[in-house]
Amino acid sequence: MQATETTSVKPKKLKRERPNHTNYTATAILAVLAIFAILGPLYLTVVIALKDPSQMNNVLAWPSKINWSNFKDAWEMTDFPTKFLNTLFITVVNIVFTIITNSFVAYAITRYRSHSKLFNGLYYYLVSAMFIPFNVIMLPLVKQVSMFHMDNVFGITILYIIFGLPMNTFLYAGFVKQIPIALEEAAIMDGATPLQVFFKVVFPIMKPMHATVAILSFMWTWNDFLMPLVLLSNPKQQTLQLAQYVFQGQFSTNYNLAFASYMLVLAPVLLMYIFFQRYIIAGVTSGAVK
């Protein structure tokens, strides 16, 4: 109230001063900082990946002759295609099944927890499981996973789908509460079964939250290192991140080869970011700020 009253007293001064006054000092500081601190290390990575060891005297200089063979060598050495397909499989299957299964569990539990002691208990069970980080259960889990012969790409994918459940239940629960129940009631009146109500009515409404969950799941599986490290020992089953660690010894001081290999792993993510940057930022924000 006060704000609108006072602005109406002196509208002229405010209009002239405020909206078009660019803060050039802040712009300059932020731009210089971004170029050196954020783009700097990325430039370094690209430049080193494009050189051969003899061109490393002046590390930061752009190479006089671009050496593409680093990429070819890294591709062959780390068996990039296998690792890429493993990572892609884990990422895609995890996203699809996480969205379908986790959203359903979260919906059923949230919607019916006031009428079912079991669902109410499950809600608290899952949400309290968020306090148990992977690092805490990894020792016994590894024993159990090898007992079940799940120390492979399929096994780890199932584990990702399961381990995302607490966090995703929490995310979806906040969303389900906002969906008016009248829509579901109308569908039930029309004779829809509970599963039809979910998949035909609720699931499509959840789209914004699906996007958030998909982005967070993608970031998690593509960049995860610890879970592949403890679960995937067979080279044929390894992921891209794990391969970078495994080959660290073999890259040794051949930084050109190592950085070409890193570029191959970073490139898909960077490309995605360039095209979907707006959605990724929005998705990550809504995942944290509900």
Place this chain on the structure above:
Amino acid sequence: MDTLRKRTKSKISPTLYIAVAPMIILFFVFHTIPFLRGVFYSFTDWPGYGAWHFVGLRNYLYMFSNSQIGDAYWFTFKFALVATILVNLISLALAVGLNSRIKFQNTMKALYFLPYMLGTLIVGFIFNFIFGTLIPQFGQALNIGWLSSNILGTDHAWIGILIVTIWQGLAFNTLIYLSGLQSISTEIYEAAELDGTTPWQKFWRITFPLIAPFFTINLVLSVKGYLMVFDQIMAMTSGGPGNSTTSISVLIYTQGFQGSQFAIQSANAVVLFIVVAAISLFQLRILNKREERLQ
């Protein structure tokens, strides 16, 4: 409508129970059972294979007397505290800058968020080169002693880990603070300006209270994440030199899997869980109190 609402809600179709069951059972088998087994092993002397005996609290007592485990807790707490404070201070400053009337605002925002997209392991490897080769080269060329050696090989190795963590951690926290700042209406500031508030007062009296919920989110997530620190250490120092950068998670991994301390590290994991749960619950209580106050 009211009777319908009661009827549809109070009678839960068995289909729902059946459809929810598989995920819950899988979660119990692969998350809760390993957790309970971990607690169980922490009271035994199981080396990870073969026979075992109950040893009571021996593993827990050992933890308190073992200097390696003590060092890991000291490093992890020190690291988590300093990283949380620095990341939140710097990202708050960055967010205030990004929220001011700057040119290319969206591009800048996208640039500052970019490190979040990159895998921590690879970021660690890149900084490994920066600390190990690039900076010493500059240091030697310019004859600056303290820049001429690899910080990761010195007593200050943890600062190298800290710098990488801050570099990457800023992205997420800045984004959250920025979305908090953007939720504040400009009218409040205009009113304050007419009342003659200084920029300093404006920030502490208006901005900060209004973004307090965002501050809590960042604090909860930062502390929890940094107490788990693992990837960047494995990429840069593997816990060294000596044990100086061995975090609790690194210790559980190296001693639990490669060493013969399966049971001892199980006890370590249980203590880590208690620490993380206690800190998270404490923070959530503050969060809830604040929500109550807002209502």
